[in-house]
Amino acid sequence: MDVLVADDDPVFQKLLAGLLKSWGHTVTVAGDGEEAWKRLQSNDSLRLSIIDWVMPGVDGLEVCRRIRSAPKSHYVYILVMTAKKDSLLTVMEAGADDYVTKPFDPQELRLRIRAGCRVLEFEERYRVIAQTASDGILTSDETGRIQFANAAAAAIFGLKSEELINGDLEAFAPGSLNHYWSMVADGESTCAPIEVTGRHNTGREIPLEISLSDCLQGPQNHRVTAVIRDITDRRRKERQVALSQKLESIGQLAAGVAHEINTPIQYVGDNLNFLMDSWNSLFRLLAAYREPANNELTCSARETLCMILKLAAEIDVDYLQMEIPKAIQQSLDGVKRVAEIVGAMRELSHPGGAVKAAVDLNHAIKNTIVVSKNTWKYVADLTTDFDPDLGLVNCIAGDVNQVMLNLIINAADAISDRVKNGDIERGRITVCTRREGDSVEIRVSDTGSGIPEAVQSRIFDPFFTTKGVGKGTGQGLAIAHAIVVQKHQGTIQFETKSGVGTTFVIRLPIGDDRTPPERAETSCVA
Numbered sequence: 001m002d003v004l005v006a007d008d009d010p011v012f013q014k015l016l017a018g019l020l021k022s023w024g025h026t027v028t029v030a031g032d033g034e035e036a037w038k039r040l041q042s043n044d045s046l047r048l049s050i051i052d053w054v055m056p057g058v059d060g061l062e063v064c065r066r067i068r069s070a071p072k073s074h075y076v077y078i079l080v081m082t083a084k085k086d087s088l089l090t091v092m093e094a095g096a097d098d099y100v101t102k103p104f105d106p107q108e109l110r111l112r113i114r115a116g117c118r119v120l121e122f123e124e125r126y127r128v129i130a131q132t133a134s135d136g137i138l139t140s141d142e143t144g145r146i147q148f149a150n151a152a153a154a155a156i157f158g159l160k161s162e163e164l165i166n167g168d169l170e171a172f173a174p175g176s177l178n179h180y181w182s183m184v185a186d187g188e189s190t191c192a193p194i195e196v197t198g199r200h201n202t203g204r205e206i207p208l209e210i211s212l213s214d215c216l217q218g219p220q221n222h223r224v225t226a227v228i229r230d231i232t233d234r235r236r237k238e239r240q241v242a243l244s245q246k247l248e249s250i251g252q253l254a255a256g257v258a259h260e261i262n263t264p265i266q267y268v269g270d271n272l273n274f275l276m277d278s279w280n281s282l283f284r285l286l287a288a289y290r291e292p293a294n295n296e297l298t299c300s301a302r303e304t305l306c307m308i309l310k311l312a313a314e315i316d317v318d319y320l321q322m323e324i325p326k327a328i329q330q331s332l333d334g335v336k337r338v339a340e341i342v343g344a345m346r347e348l349s350h351p352g353g354a355v356k357a358a359v360d361l362n363h364a365i366k367n368t369i370v371v372s373k374n375t376w377k378y379v380a381d382l383t384t385d386f387d388p389d390l391g392l393v394n395c396i397a398g399d400v401n402q403v404m405l406n407l408i409i410n411a412a413d414a415i416s417d418r419v420k421n422g423d424i425e426r427g428r429i430t431v432c433t434r435r436e437g438d439s440v441e442i443r444v445s446d447t448g449s450g451i452p453e454a455v456q457s458r459i460f461d462p463f464f465t466t467k468g469v470g471k472g473t474g475q476g477l478a479i480a481h482a483i484v485v486q487k488h489q490g491t492i493q494f495e496t497k498s499g500v501g502t503t504f505v506i507r508l509p510i511g512d513d514r515t516p517p518e519r520a521e522t523s524c525v526a
Contacts, residue, residue, distance in 0.1 A: 048116050053084065061090070134152055138226045192211075195208065384431050418447075450498040493505045
């Protein structure tokens with residue numbers, strides 16, 4: 001082991017260096033604190049330092065502080081030597097690992113050096129593991145100042161490891177430190193992974209998954225370890241899966257949507273045929289009015305008037321005067337209805353962006369209800385209770401639409417089963433939105449059969465379904481859970497009672513990505 005000995009007493013320095021060499025160590029000496037600091041900066045092989053506290057100029061404690069604040073690719077174990085009594089707390093606060101009092105016992109010193117060597121051995125082992133890990137690993141102090149960064153973390157942010165050292169964790173992964181303090185306040189030392197948007201050196205945004213753990217170093221000294229994963233590829237695959245599932249849902253709705261469009265189109269067509277016939281009749285009447293002028297008054301006024309009145313009675317002008325405006329209005333209503341359905345379908349099926357934006361959530365939910373109407377209108381009545389003061393919500397609109405579509409279809413299926421069994425003639429689906437502090441709450445309730453207690457713990461598992469073969473893939477609620485909890489740092493819960501129905505409760509934070517998210521949980525109340 002390469003050891004640095006820093007002491008301003010040449011005799012003591014020589015004695016200690018000789019002792020260390022006899023134990024098999026390579027020794028480098030320094031006569032004061034400034035020289036010790038320079039040697040540590042220029043020689044990375046010096047992993048263990050024995051430093052005297054009292055030296056001229058820069059003392060031993062200042063050397064400790066410099067070592068701990070400097071970006072180093074390896075750890076330096078520091079053992080302070082001092083004749084001062086009751087100095088443990090002061091030495092440790094400066095960053096030393098251990099201390100020995102003067103005059104020292106050679107056997108005690110040897111044991112403390114061995115302990116330091118074991119620490120360095122373990123540190124090197126874990127450092128190798130960290131440096132070869134495929135995930136990025138960062139450690140920072142309680143202020144977010146980065147103290148260690150492995151090569152994978154540097155690659156994620158497009159920097160070198162040493163360029164990350166002393167940087168601000170919040171600058172690279174906004175929101176992570178807020179979540180860390182929330183975790184500490186809740187008495188947790190580790191938490192489930194969260195997703196944040198990081199920043200690459202080029203300014204590009206990166207979707208990141210971060211797992212945080214707390215390492216307490218004294219009553220007020222916290223250190224956070226962050227394991228970081230670039231989930232750009234995973235997000236892309238998740239979007240593809242979600243889009244496939246969305247298109248699958250829309251495919252199932254296609255026949256119903258076609259039927260919803262066909263009805264207004266049909267009466268628009270019928271009204272246009274009526275208007276065409278009416279126009280032909282009115283054109284004949286108009287021609288009759290023009291006839292005297294064309295014949296240069298060869299007919300008497302009485303004859304002309306009789307002809308016009310007869311033709312007006314024939315085509316029933318009073319009836320046309322009453323029905324033509326109705327036909328026009330019905331046609332306009334039909335066109336408007338088709339436009340609503342097509343617009344809602346376009347918004348729902350659009351893949352959308354992967355970045356959160358301010359969204360009118362009430363409007364988005366209305367579109368989902370319009371498109372899914374054919375799945376519930378034969379078995380249930382759907383009512384809405386939207387908070388008019390909800391305002392804009394920062395979310396990914398396409399993903400939230402997907403969640404709502406899945407929940408409404410599930411509600412319709414649950415009610416359909418009860419209707420088929422003869423338990424009820426018709427069910428009810430209720431969709432509500434409310435603002436609750438810094439969050440928005442969405443409730444989707446149904447009067448279906450409820451979720452059996454035996455499967456309540458599994459309903460968010462991928463590919464798990466209680467539906468019959470060929471009716472469901474088991475992906476709907478799993479995707480809903482991933483969207484709400486992982487992408488939006490929200491919560492999705494359910495309340496259910498057998499034979500009464502189920503209510504899914506979604507809570508999403510309204511603020512931007514820098515708002516400290518609540519802990520994401522999934523729970524149920526039977």
